[in-house]
Amino acid sequence: MSSTSHPYHIVVRPNQSWFRLDWRGIVEYRDLLFLLVRRDFMSRYKQTILGPSWFIVQPLITTVVYMVVFNKVIGVSTGGVSPALFYLSGLLAWSYFSNLISTTATTFIANANIFGKVYFPRLVVPFALSMSNAISFGIQLGTFLVVLGVNVWTGHFVTTGADVLAAVAVMPLCLLHIALLALGVGLTLASLTAKYRDFQHLISFVVNIWMYVTPIIYPSSRIPAKLAWMAQINPMAPIVELIRSVFLHTAPMPTGSYLLSVATTLIIFLTGVLLFQRTARTFIDII
Numbered sequence: 001m002s003s004t005s006h007p008y009h010i011v012v013r014p015n016q017s018w019f020r021l022d023w024r025g026i027v028e029y030r031d032l033l034f035l036l037v038r039r040d041f042m043s044r045y046k047q048t049i050l051g052p053s054w055f056i057v058q059p060l061i062t063t064v065v066y067m068v069v070f071n072k073v074i075g076v077s078t079g080g081v082s083p084a085l086f087y088l089s090g091l092l093a094w095s096y097f098s099n100l101i102s103t104t105a106t107t108f109i110a111n112a113n114i115f116g117k118v119y120f121p122r123l124v125v126p127f128a129l130s131m132s133n134a135i136s137f138g139i140q141l142g143t144f145l146v147v148l149g150v151n152v153w154t155g156h157f158v159t160t161g162a163d164v165l166a167a168v169a170v171m172p173l174c175l176l177h178i179a180l181l182a183l184g185v186g187l188t189l190a191s192l193t194a195k196y197r198d199f200q201h202l203i204s205f206v207v208n209i210w211m212y213v214t215p216i217i218y219p220s221s222r223i224p225a226k227l228a229w230m231a232q233i234n235p236m237a238p239i240v241e242l243i244r245s246v247f248l249h250t251a252p253m254p255t256g257s258y259l260l261s262v263a264t265t266l267i268i269f270l271t272g273v274l275l276f277q278r279t280a281r282t283f284i285d286i287i
Helices: 023-028 030-044 051-073 083-104 124-153 161-195 198-212 225-233 236-248 255-280
Strands: none
Touching: 023 030, 030 124, 051 083, 051 124, 083 124, 083 161, 083 198, 083 236, 124 161, 161 198, 161 236, 161 255, 225 255, 236 255
């Protein structure tokens, strides 16, 4: 047949736009998303004796260490709150945040073999990590609520039905807030790590330093006035204090600090997604 028999032809061109996100593809690959969630959660403590119980044991051990070292030895005040509840509530938010950053930051390196063999939206992997870590968050939240319930039952703490309703309303928003912030930071680090392996060694340092400038082991009220700006620009600080205020009746940070945290989180998340999408198109050639 002559070429004139077909007046139309298809031209396939790569999409070079920074702002094109394949959300439809993520929805279409939702089965893969759930399979990856199951894989990440089950493989984390595979061939261990305690299995998923480590999600409970780890924060409890860390809390005991903080109580001995920071509260008893160093004498860091918890603002009149039970040290066990104070540290557990801080670790509740921080564990999810730090774990999600650490796992997301190595997305390209850890999944290079899969990415090089089959196509699927690359954002499926970090989204699956956020969901699998959310399961861990739920288990740790249950542990915290058990400890809180014991304190209420023994009369060391008083709570009301209104507090429970406030927690039910606030916690999903806090979880979403932390997830977006951690994903934004993790996706940015993943984009940098794909080309510059030095960032892979800096991840733990970044997370550790960030923890010490976040009121995890001390209340924000203990921050000196001249250093208060550090808490103001730290997007994790208002989230941690909001969770404590809901469960432990502590004073939250000003509303302006939380709104700044939301704005910063959205900027970091969008920046991370755009950089990740950009890097995903060519990383296989340099990994």
